[in-house]
Amino acid sequence: MNNQIELNGANPVEIRSAIYEMDDNDNYAFYLSPTSGITGMEEMEAAGDYLRVTVADPKGKIYPDADNFEFAYGGLTVNEHTMFAVKSLSLEVGYTEASAALKLVIELQHSDGRTLRAGYDGTCNKATLPVLENEYELDEVPTSIGSAIVWKAPAKGTTTYTFYARTGLTEPTEGADGLTVVLSDGIDASEIDLSTADPSKVKVSCGGFTSSQETTGTLHIGINAQGKLTLTLDAEQSGRRLRADYEGGFSEGFESADFIRVTEAGNAEEKALTKIFATTGVSNVLLFGQVDAAEPEELQQGHYAAALTLTAKQLQGGTFDISAFRARIFDYEAYKTYDNSKVSEGMSGSLTVARTSDGKKLYLSFEVTFPDGPKLEGEWSGVTTPMSQEPDMTPVAPFRSHFTLTAADGTTTHVDKDLISVEMRMQKNYKLRGGDPAYGGATFDAYFFYFRPAGGETTSITDTYTIPQLMLSASAVPTDGELDLASGDEELHWNFKYKTEKDKLYLTEYFENYQMFGSWTYRCPDDVKVTVVKNDDKTWKITFRMVDYGRFSNYSSTKEGTQSTVLIEWEGPMTKYSGSETNDLTDADY
Structure with missing residues (x-):
């Protein structure tokens, strides 16, 4: 037989495609099909007309009484365990990986009269993996990506990329299936070798797959020149394989506790920080407080309000010492204003600012301590509420004679x-x-x-x-x-x-x-x-x-x-x- 398959003496069919893969037991599984142009297993399974031959070692001559093997075609399956029903068998499977050359010969006479003859001498490439298009695949089970989210945690120094199967998600959602990549700040994600990456700084998880020191493969993740999130992943660990490919839109935001806390004389008042009012210009005032105010003046209804004054450049991101920005605390019970621009020494504190890639969402983390005065702490992320100008927030005590x-x-x-x-x-x-x-x-x-x-x-x-x-x-x-x-x-x-x-x-x-x-x-x-x-x-x-x-x-x-x-x-x-x-x-x- 010359690149043909003959079953039960019928007309031989031409072998037009030949590929192989390694099965779960590291055996070679060869697939030969009369359908041309097949390069991957999905196509081979779709054609459904293939001869499959599995051997532990494609060394050439296979001895049925000593070697593990199996072949199947047209409803006929033969392996070392069914040889009692075989009248005669000659089997040769030789494969050279360097040249991708396969030589295959089958001459079978079954005791029930069925026969199978096959011969192939030609190229046999490893089966290509299915092309993923905005999908992730765990152990050859693909899942379409419906939502992509980039969530930064400046306080932790990490960014979490999550690719959910569910559509319409705009923030991390507990209980939703997906693929998650967590990177520590400073990691070059253009091409990560998972076999050498620090597992504490590069984490990949999906279903029961969690990366570790034993993980091999590559990872790329980032935002391209068109502003799209891109992901390419091919990772293996403990016999499991996780692949992914994505290019598209994404939602982004920050992990934030959204709180304001003022501590004075050992007493701490912590409230939810729901909104920040902001002016725009060369100098920008960020005004916030302890109440959910519709207008900035309503912040005076709380015990404390605060204002941070930053340059437009500072608002683009960075970490700044207290000497680099103005901080004020307004106390509406003691009717006092604390202003670091009027304090010569003893001030301490810092401010961290970050923005999403589209510039719409802002993140703030701040800590300011006045000597012999209150300590202001907080964290917030969101879209600021514009105000045309800063109102007079000076606490004024109600008149008393x-x-x-x-x-x-x-x-x-x-x-x-x-x-x-x-x-x-x-x-x-x-x-x-x-x-x-x-x-x-x-x-x-x-x-x-x-x-x-x-x-x-x-x-x-x-x-x-x-x-x-x-x-x-x-x-x-x-x-x-x-x-x-x-x-x-x-x-x-x-x-x-x-x-x-x-x-x-x-x-x-x-x-x-x-x-x-x-x-x-x-x-x-x-x-x-x-x-x-x-x-x-x-x-x-x-x-x-x-x-x-x-x-x-x-x-x-x-x-x-x-x-x-x-x-x-x-x-x-x-x-x-x-x-x-x-x-x-x-x-x-x-």
Whole structure:
């Protein structure tokens, strides 16, 4: 027989295709078919007209009583176990891999009269694997890829590529079948040799297949110039084979816990971070907080909000030290703003920024710690919500009528008391320092305000240890906006009295500087201002602010004072004066 097969004496058929594969037991399985052009097993199975010959070693002459073999054709199957039904058999299978040359001879007479003759001397290539088109194949079982997802985890330093059978998936989905590739950052994925790759940095899994140090094969994965995700995989391990090929679209995003946490004085507040508002431009403000706000101003409804200011270049990605970006925390319960641009030392923190390849989704991971202040931490990924400009997020305490005395450092409070009432009197023709200008005196109508704090309900109105007192020329009441009491206006007279320790307030009484017989008396601070508003409904608004610093000596121009700040703020009606001094106001004036 010359490249032919003859069954039961019928007309021989020409052998036009010959291929082989290794079976699960590492035997050679040769397939010879009258159908031309067959190169792979899928085509051979589809034709269904082949002669199959399997031997452990294609050494040439096969001895049925000593060698393992099997051949099958046209419903006839013969192997070493069925030789009892064979009348005669001559079998030769010789194959040379280097030249891909096969020489095959079969001469069979079955005891039931059937015969099989075959002869082939020609090329026999290894069966090509089926071409995968957007599919993965595990142990020769192909699966179409319906969804491809690229998911980055900057906090872990990994990127996970998942190819799902299910369509329409846009994020990692637990329980969905698929092929997964996990790569550590920094891995060149253009061509990975799985036999030498570090299994802790390159992981491939699908079904029961999980890569390890014993895995062999190659892997390529990446995004091409057209922006498509590409995958080529051929991996083998423990007798299992995993292949894949893909080129197409993909969804991408980030693994993120989406949280904001602020820790202050050992107390941590953690909330879900659902949205980030952002301006665009050379400088970009990212604004977020503890509430799910529809508008950026609504972030003030939470305890804390925060703002990060980054350049457009920084928003493209990278990791940055606290010195490279501006960070602010707004505290709406303590009414404080923390701003690293105003802190000279002691700041710590960093920020990691990443974007998806299309630039639409942003990832942030941040940690910022203020010295003697809160610590801000968080992670978020998503699409920012645009805002045209940053709103004023400065925490503003709700107004309360109060009297405070604050040290020069701006943080130490010596006195902080709510005001429960302000008693007022007006004295006509009040004689200051006797009323004689020669003695620095003057005669004028004057208003006197007595600021009674909580806890001082029964205190005498004359007790300046408890009740601050302010006198103003009636001509200045109400004031026209803010009035500078240190202006030196000769017609402006004022006096403020409050007694406390000298290291908290340098003097017990302050007033305008005056001259007597050519000699000056100095008691006026450099910075002292007052605003008095009288409303039609007989309510008043008074703000008095004084910094305890200025020239207070008659003999030296050296400035003195504690630099403490006195602040009095009142809104509400006046209370009728309860003391014994002259009061020219009537009940109708209150």
